Amino acid sequence: MAQESATVVLAARSTEKLQEVAGKVTKAGGKPEIVVTELTEEESIKNLVKTTNEKFSRLDILINNAGVTHSAKLEQTSTEDWQRCISINARAPFILCREALPLLKKSQAGYIVNIASVVGVKGYPLQSAYTSSKHALRGMTISLAEELKGSNIRVHLLCPGGVDTDMVGSVRPDIPKKDLIKPEEIAELALYLVTHKGNAVIDELHIRRATSTPWF
Ligand SMILES: NC(=O)c1ccc[n+]([C@@H]2O[C@H](COP(=O)([O-])OP(=O)(O)OC[C@H]3O[C@@H](n4cnc5c(N)ncnc54)[C@H](OP(=O)(O)O)[C@@H]3O)[C@@H](O)[C@H]2O)c1
Numbered sequence: 538m539a540q541e542s543a544t545v546v547l548a549a550r551s552t553e554k555l556q557e558v559a560g561k562v563t564k565a566g567g568k569p570e571i572v573v574t575e576l577t578e579e580e581s582i583k584n585l586v587k588t589t590n591e592k593f594s595r596l597d598i599l600i601n602n603a604g605v606t607h608s609a610k611l612e613q614t615s616t617e618d619w620q621r622c623i624s625i626n627a628r629a630p631f632i633l634c635r636e637a638l639p640l641l642k643k644s645q646a647g648y649i650v651n652i653a654s655v656v657g658v659k660g661y662p663l664q665s666a667y668t669s670s671k672h673a674l675r676g677m678t679i680s681l682a683e684e685l686k687g688s689n690i691r692v693h694l695l696c697p698g699g700v701d702t703d704m705v706g707s708v709r710p711d712i713p714k715k716d717l718i719k720p721e722e723i724a725e726l727a728l729y730l731v732t733h734k735g736n737a738v739i740d741e742l743h744i745r746r747a748t749s750t751p752w753f
Contacts, residue, residue: 538598538728539567546589548574549603576603576629577621586636596640598731601630601674602652608708611665619666626670631677638690647690648731651678652723655698655745659753664708675741682740693730694741697723698749716748 538545539562547555547562552573559569572588575581589596604626607618630651641647656664657671675694682692699705701717726742745751 538724538731539563539565539569541728541732542566542568543598544568544570544593546570546572546585546593548572548576548585550575577624579632582629582632583636586633586640590640595644596637597644597646598648598650599633599637599641600650600652600727601633603629604652604654604670604704605667606664606704606708607666608663609666610663614666619669622666622670623673626667627673627677630674634677634681641690642688644689646734649678649681649690649692650727650730651675651692651694653678653694653696655696655743657694657696658743667708678741691730691738693739695723695726695730696741696743698745712746716746718744718746 545562545567547558547569549555550573552571555571555573559571562569570589570592572585574585586596605622607614607622609618634649637649641649651674653671653674654667655661656668657675660668675696678692678694685692697718699709699712699717700720700723701714702720705712705717723744726744730739730742745753
């Protein structure tokens with residue numbers, strides 16, 4: 538997005554990491570704005586949209602990317618573990634979509650890109666909490682896309698396999714780093730979705746590692 542000169546509002550908890558990403562956005566040609574956000578807190582989520590509105594009076598693209606995972610057998614997954622996944626991966630995108638819609642509706646072409654996972658469409662062992670949250674996110678995305686059919690807003694879902702970030706090391710240490718999808722590859726696909734303005738629409742993209750099994 539930054540390479541396309543976008544103003545990018547960055548939201549997460551760690552100021553330090555946000556500043557690091559803001560530096561990359563500037564270097565790539567974009568304009569960063571940091572809004573420290575705790576996605577488990579509704580007021581903090583509302584503040585993210587409010588600040589965006591106050592600073593820019595405009596929002597064209599909402600990307601729900603922040604997420605957490607949990608790796609354990611269902612019997613060893615506490616209710617708190619399950620709730621944390623649901624809260625950050627499903628509840629926060631729901632609140633963000635709801636709060637951002639009035640602004641997106643004013644855009645010439647608005648986009649919502651929700652980042653689910655391959656486990657948004659299937660289930661892996663040891664990931665019942667994470668899988669539940671991503672199925673919930675996918676369900677909400679389909680429903681919202683139907684609601685917004687014919688409007689100025691397009692709603693998309695990305696379902697990636699293993700991507701080379703901090704998260705994957707904790708859940709799939711078995712995948713060699715060289716086989717992982719690069720985060721930039723996911724960003725390129727998201728960029729395609731939000732810049733394509735023709736009559737063809739891709740609702741959902743399933744993105745697997747080249748070394749994984751096709752169609753599964
Ligand atoms: N990596 C993979 O293999 C993979 C595969 C499929 C899908 N995904 C999905 O891709 C998305 C990005 O994941 P990633 O791999 O980049 O994970 P990551 O490296 O762990 O990054 C997660 C991001 O979410 C933010 N975050 C976590 N909890 C938060 C909270 N309570 N409030 C605000 N921000 C919070 C983190 O920032 P702070 O910690 O500073 O808050 C961080 O920026 C997630 O939705 C994930 O489920 C990842």
